[in-house]
Structure formats: C-alpha cells, structure tokens
Amino acid sequence: MDHDTRMNYPLNRRHFLAVAAAATASTLLPAWPATAATFKGRIRKAMIVGQVTEGALQPLKEAGFAGVETTHIVPEAEAAQGRAVAEKLGMRIHSVLRGWMEFNSEDPKQVESTLEQTRLALRAAKGYGADAILLVPCRIGGMPMPEPWEFDIAFDEKTGHVERVAAGDNSRFEAYIKAQNRATDTSRAAVEKLIPLAQELKVVIGLENVWNNLWVKPALFRQFVGSFQSPWVKAYFDIGNHVKYAPPQDWIKALGPLIAKLHIKDFKLNPDGHGGKFVHPRDGSIDWPAVRRALDDAGYDGWATIEDGGLSLSEFSHRFDLIAAGE
Numbered sequence: 001m002d003h004d005t006r007m008n009y010p011l012n013r014r015h016f017l018a019v020a021a022a023a024t025a026s027t028l029l030p031a032w033p034a035t036a037a038t039f040k041g042r043i044r045k046a047m048i049v050g051q052v053t054e055g056a057l058q059p060l061k062e063a064g065f066a067g068v069e070t071t072h073i074v075p076e077a078e079a080a081q082g083r084a085v086a087e088k089l090g091m092r093i094h095s096v097l098r099g100w101m102e103f104n105s106e107d108p109k110q111v112e113s114t115l116e117q118t119r120l121a122l123r124a125a126k127g128y129g130a131d132a133i134l135l136v137p138c139r140i141g142g143m144p145m146p147e148p149w150e151f152d153i154a155f156d157e158k159t160g161h162v163e164r165v166a167a168g169d170n171s172r173f174e175a176y177i178k179a180q181n182r183a184t185d186t187s188r189a190a191v192e193k194l195i196p197l198a199q200e201l202k203v204v205i206g207l208e209n210v211w212n213n214l215w216v217k218p219a220l221f222r223q224f225v226g227s228f229q230s231p232w233v234k235a236y237f238d239i240g241n242h243v244k245y246a247p248p249q250d251w252i253k254a255l256g257p258l259i260a261k262l263h264i265k266d267f268k269l270n271p272d273g274h275g276g277k278f279v280h281p282r283d284g285s286i287d288w289p290a291v292r293r294a295l296d297d298a299g300y301d302g303w304a305t306i307e308d309g310g311l312s313l314s315e316f317s318h319r320f321d322l323i324a325a326g327e
Contacts, residue, residue, distance in 0.1 A: 039292065041301035043262070043324045045317065046094060048305055052082030052128070057089050063313035064321075067092035069305045070128065071099075073120055079127025086129075093128040094303045095206070095236075095261055096121050103190035104138040104183040111190060118194055118205075125203045132204040132260050134236045137187035139212030140179040144172050148244040149274050153217050160184045160223045176213075183214055184224060191233060198232040206236030206260045216245050218254030225258050234260035238307070239291060240278060243267040248286055252294040262295075262304035264320065280311055281319045292326040 046067040049056045057068060068086070070093055086093050098121040101114040121133045146152075146166040154164040161181045165173050191205060198205050207225055215221035225235045235258045239248045244267065252259065266284030269276040282288060304324075306316050 039296040039326065041296055041299060043295070043300070044094070044303045045320050045324070046303050046305040047313070047316070048097065048307060052085055052093060054085055054089065057086060057091055059313055061089050061091055064317040065091070065313070067094045067303060069093070069095040069097050069134070071097045073098065073124045074127075076123045076127035079124045083127065083129040093130050094132070095130050095305070096125040096128060096133045098133050098135050100136045100139065101190070102138055103187045104140065104179075111186070115190055115193060119197055122194070122197055122201055122203050122205075126201040130203065132206045132234075132236070134206050134208055134261070136208050136210050136212060137191065138183050139214065140176070140183055141213055143175040143179065145176040145213060146173065147274070148216070151216055151245065153220055155220055155223065157223060160188075160220070160227055162220070180214060188224075188227065191228065195228070195230050195232050204231075204260045205233050207233065208236040208238060210238060210241050218246055218251045221251070222254045222258065225255070234258050236261045236263070238263035238265070239286065240265035240267045240284070240307075243269065243285055244276065247290070249290040249294040252291065252298055256298045259298065259300055261302060262300075263307045264304050264323065265306070265308045280308055281306065281316070281323065288323050289326050292323060
C-alpha cells in the first residue's frame with residue numbers, strides 16, 4: 001500500500017482502477033525470452049478491486065490476471081457471493097485489504113474500534129475464500145526523526161525495542177524512539193488478541209509497514225513479525241515501498257518465509273539516492289531480477305498484487321510476466 005493513499009485510500013483505489021479498466025487499447029507484446037530463468041516458486045498475478053462484480057473482474061480475466069485483492073469489506077455471507085462471482089470466471093479473491101489501524105491510540109475505545117474493523121475484515125476474507133488480510137497496525141509522526149538514508153538502528157532482539165535510530169547523538173530523536181517502542185508494544189498486544197480468530201477462520205494477518213515510520217529496516221521488521229511466533233501472523237511485503245530504506249532484495253532475504261503476500265510497484269530514487277518518486281513497475285530503481293531470485297531463494301510461492309494505475313491492463317499484465325520470469 002502506498003503512502004499517498006493514507007488519508008483517502010478506498011477512493012484513490014477505485015479511481016486508479018477505473019482508469020486502468022478504461023484503458024482498452026491493446027498493444028503487441030513481445031514473448032518472454034527463450035532463456036528466461038526457471039524458478040521453483042510460482043508468482044500468481046492479481047490486481048486490486050473494490051466491489052467484486054463480474055464487470056470488475058472480467059477485464060482483468062481477459063488481461064491474464066488470475067485473481068484480485070479487494071478493499072470491499074462486507075459481511076461474510078455477502079463476501080461469499082463475491083467468491084461465487086470470482087469462481088465463475090475461474091479467478092480467486094486471494095486477499096482483503098484492510099489498511100490502516102490505530103493500535104497505538106491512547107484512547108481505548110479507538111483501539112477497540114480498529115480491532116473490530118480488523119475482525120470484520122478477517123470474516124470478510126473467510127467469505128471471499130481469501131487466505132489473508134493486509135493490515136497496517138498504526139503510524140507515528142510529527143516529531144524529529146532520521147532521514148531514510150540516515151537510519152542506523154540498534155534494537156533489543158527480545159523485545160524489539162529500539163535503542164538507537166541513527167549514528168551519534170540520538171537525543172533529538174528521543175520522542176521518536178519512545179513512540180516507536182510504544183507502537184511496537186501496543187501493536188503486538190492488539191494483534192495477539194486477533195490471532196485466535198485468524199486461526200479459527202484460517203486467515204493470515206499480513207502486517208505491512210507502509211511509510212508509517214515504524215520498523216523501517218529489514219531486521220527490525222523481521223523481529224516484529226517473527227515475535228508473534230504464529231503461522232497466522234506474517235508480513236505483507238510491498239516491494240516498492242521499501243526502496244528508500246534498503247534494496248527490496250535485502251528485505252526479502254531478511255523476511256524469508258515470513259512473507260505471506262506481495263504488492264508490486266516501483267520507486268525511482270533521485271540521482272543521489274536520497275528520496276524519489278513512485279513509478280510504474282520496471283521504470284524505477286528496483287533490480288527486479290535480483291528481487292525475483294531473492295523470492296525464489298526465500299521459497300516464495302504465492303500471490304503478488306500490482307498496486308498501480310495509469311497503464312492499460314494488458315501492459316500491467318505484460319510487465320508482471322517479465323518480473324515473474326526474472327527479467
């Protein structure tokens with residue numbers, strides 16, 4: 001999930017999907033190279049949709065997408081109707097995108113409200129036949145913190161508490177360190193309350209750290225996700241979101257089998273490596289062949305959802321195929 005959708009996520013998703021679906025011009029696509037690498041794991045192709053209807057899924061089916069991730073959270077019985085629509089087309093609703101929660105809120109009622117929203121998403125996933133939800137536990141900000149290229153984090157391997165976030169004097173980052181550690185503790189407590197339901201429904205809670213200023217280095221995020229020691233809590237890894245902190249292949253190597261799902265987009269770093277902008281897959285700074293090798297080394301065999309708009313569905317499909325082929 002990208003940072004630009006933090007405040008108005010569903011609207012932005014529907015907008016770019018409408019743009020993508022409206023792009024009907026077809027292009028002549030070159031075949032995969034005959035020398036394409038062979039990988040042990042398969043990456044299944046998906047896009048994001050809102051309400052699951054035949055009209056929303058048919059263009060994706062025709063463009064070669066095998067499944068979707070939905071933002072439309074509805075009661076389980078209604079979600080089952082969406083599952084029937086997808087299965088009629090030979091497609092799969094593989095995940096439900098819940099988005100931002102507020103597990104670090106100082107208001108207990110707000111925490112319980114977001115817990116209940118997550119429970120609804122888990123039950124919707126069960127109805128859709130999805131095996132995971134995407135969940136961003138919380139975010140912090142409004143205080144001095146290092147620039148992405150300045151992070152030099154030291155943390156306690158047992159508690160996940162950050163001791164240092166940058167080299168040298170960390171006194172000006174004291175508030176950030178305190179907020180980070182509180183967010184880790186409150187998020188862990190909240191997610192632990194959700195594990196029994198996730199286990200009952202057999203739906204994985206896929207945690208994402210999406211420009212929320214938390215767990216910004218691979219080892220730290222691995223510690224947080226792994227600390228639950230539960231097969232029902234894993235990482236929902238967005239390949240494009242992490243470029244400004246470390247190369248995506250480094251994240252994948254660190255997270256390994258903790259990765260439940262993938263989002264695909266690209267990020268182009270500025271010439272000095274500091275900052276940049278989101279771009280279409282294969283137009284940015286990501287070394288996609290290295291990412292594909294890292295995924296295979298990690299034993300990844302699962303779904304990847306393109307999180308982008310502005311190109312035709314056929315072009316997105318083609319670019320996905322090249323990534324999956326290690327090109």
